[in-house]
Amino acid sequence: MSTAKGLEGIIVTETKITSLIDNQLSFVGYSIDDLIKYSSFEEVIYLLWYKRLPKKSELTDFKQKLFQNMELPKEIYPHLENMDLEKTHPMSILRSIISLLGAYDPADSLSYKDAQIEKALRLQARIATVITTFSRMRQGKEPVKPKEEYSYAENFLYMLKGKPVAPLEVQAFDQALILHADHELNASTFTARVCVATLSDLYSGITAAIGALKGELHGGANEQVIKMLMEIGEVDQALPYIKEKIAKKEKIMGMGHRVYKKGDPRTKYLKEMSKKLTKRTGQEKWFQISEIIEDYMKKEKDLPANVDFYSASMYHSMGIEHDLFTPIFAMSRTSGWIAHMFEQYDDNRLIRPRAKYVGPKNLDFIPISDR
């Protein structure tokens, strides 16, 4: 029995959702380059869930349903009030509240096959409200209601900040949501699929996936990147900082990828947005520091920047709190997690691999009094 540590290179399922072949990222056959240019996050969610692009009326209807499902059940607020919102990491809050939302969703008691779309819509819509609500509550501010005429991206930023946001920021944020929407069998998506392959429900799958995304080798990396940029502080400190880290054999967050060894196709877009947005807000130094790190890592370690690297300086320049970066990733990736859980249900088999036993064998049991 051979083993593949980290399941590297192991194909465990077929999928019609996302392809990473030849470093080209596409969703249901549509290249990310076109989706970024011509579509919206809502259209991409529809594409991932229904495996086809919506007609105009279908998209309008879908957007409206997302909007209509954004409000949180009133029972959620006392739970949020009882949490220590200042001290608890937002990913822990998000994981717990998403799990609780399942308890307050009447469709959750139905069998795994029924009411899937209703549950999916509620999950996708409400995750935005959960993040913006606890962010405002911990600042002592009232939650803000979404507006029907706004897109998902615009509503998120509006509910977060409590005021309208510049169109350039809305557009960049919408594109960032598209770029993070799905990524084949990454750790959190695999987690979601393993969970629902037992015929568990969507809320359980998303709760498990959020737990997996939280780690810094996965989605948690974007928060670590901004921490690093803040520690570096000034452009002239970037090289000495990175050299010291590398000399100490420490990992540089936002660098490297299990699949993309030549470069992450999402990076160029996030880099462009980071450049534009940091310039617009007079915070170019975060972009400049990032670029120095990227160049150094490519040259010295042949490690390319991944999706988490430039999203950090981009979100920072938009005034988004640093510990919300990973929850935002979760909000976008919920669309992909749901698509994969649907695909799993459609052709399910329990996921149950084997482990090669390498521990001691045939030991004589020693009574507790003799140990």
Ligand SMILES: CC(C)(COP(=O)(O)OP(=O)(O)OC[C@H]1O[C@@H](n2cnc3c(N)ncnc32)[C@H](O)[C@@H]1OP(=O)(O)O)[C@@H](O)C(=O)NCCC(=O)NCCS
């Ligand atoms: C993404 C990641 C987990 C992929 O991991 P992986 O395929 O298991 O690769 P490994 O961690 O085994 O790394 C292979 C080699 O590259 C090095 N390496 C990988 N990523 C590195 C990084 N970010 N900084 C420094 N060195 C890195 C490892 O130290 C290892 O070197 P070694 O062979 O001399 O021991 C890894 O690149 C990483 O930890 N990156 C930082 C976290 C991050 O940004 N995660 C978000 C991913 S989208």
